[in-house]
Amino acid sequence: MSSKTTSPEPSSQLALVTGGSRGIGRAICIKLAACGYNVALTYARNEAEAQETAQLCREAAQSAGFSTTRFATYGGDIASTTVCEELFAACVAELGAPDILVNNAGITRDNLIMRMSLEDFDEVLSVNLKAAFIFCKLAARSMAKKRFGRIINISSVVGLAGNAGQANYAASKAGLIGLTKTLAKELGSRFVTVNAIAPGFIETSMTEALGTEARTSLTNSLAIPRLGTPDDIASLVGFLASDEAAYITSQVIAVDGGMTL
Numbered sequence: 001m002s003s004k005t006t007s008p009e010p011s012s013q014l015a016l017v018t019g020g021s022r023g024i025g026r027a028i029c030i031k032l033a034a035c036g037y038n039v040a041l042t043y044a045r046n047e048a049e050a051q052e053t054a055q056l057c058r059e060a061a062q063s064a065g066f067s068t069t070r071f072a073t074y075g076g077d078i079a080s081t082t083v084c085e086e087l088f089a090a091c092v093a094e095l096g097a098p099d100i101l102v103n104n105a106g107i108t109r110d111n112l113i114m115r116m117s118l119e120d121f122d123e124v125l126s127v128n129l130k131a132a133f134i135f136c137k138l139a140a141r142s143m144a145k146k147r148f149g150r151i152i153n154i155s156s157v158v159g160l161a162g163n164a165g166q167a168n169y170a171a172s173k174a175g176l177i178g179l180t181k182t183l184a185k186e187l188g189s190r191f192v193t194v195n196a197i198a199p200g201f202i203e204t205s206m207t208e209a210l211g212t213e214a215r216t217s218l219t220n221s222l223a224i225p226r227l228g229t230p231d232d233i234a235s236l237v238g239f240l241a242s243d244e245a246a247y248i249t250s251q252v253i254a255v256d257g258g259m260t261l
């Protein structure tokens with residue numbers, strides 16, 4: 001058995017990014033496009049946002065000198081197992097099986113546990129964790145056969161430390177970490193790496209609701225006194241997808257400005 005494989009050129013590789021229409025997902029798609037990857041993204045409802053992301057990917061790819069890269073968007077509620085399978089099948093039919101899978105899609109339904117409904121718990125676990133499991137399961141076979149693959153799961157510092165009012169979200173993100181470490185052991189012999197990124201507080205629609213006082217208090221508590229940006233996460237995804245990260249697997253990397261020191 002060979003101890004090393006040669007990966008295909010980025011321009012012939014496909015990255016599938018769940019929840020790629022906005023925020024961190026959009027930044028990840030644009031970064032991967034600028035690196036020369038073909039990019040497929042899933043989105044829940046807003047087709048206009050997804051198409052805007054695809055156009056931004058085209059512009060980033062062209063600016064980087066990649067004129068033949070391809071982009072596609074697939075809409076549906078990935079809380080449904082059937083929808084996950086249908087979106088993946090559509091991607092394979094149009095662009096082929098993904099070489100890189102980024103499980104980024106995530107939702108919140110915050111409440112204290114005494115007030116949290118079972119429906120809100122189930123929905124968050126279905127989107128944030130179960131869908132990631134399904135996409136990993138669907139992608140793993142072709143990656144193992146090709147003896148090349150990158151799976152990158154977007155977890156959260158909340159999955160590492162917990163957070164009051166987010167029992168469902170914390171459980172889903174902690175579950176992603178367990179999934180990451182297990183799949184790294186299962187797929188490593190086929191030269192498929194599996195890693196997780198744990199963002200801290202990032203400038204997205206989820207953090208826009210923070211008031212000025214809360215934002216100031218939060219940033220002052222960080223070693224690097226600012227909120228992170230989606231590009232901070234995307235840059236790490238670009239690295240983990242590359243050949244430079246071929247010997248990195250089973251890692252959980254916090255991108256949080258020192259929040260978890």
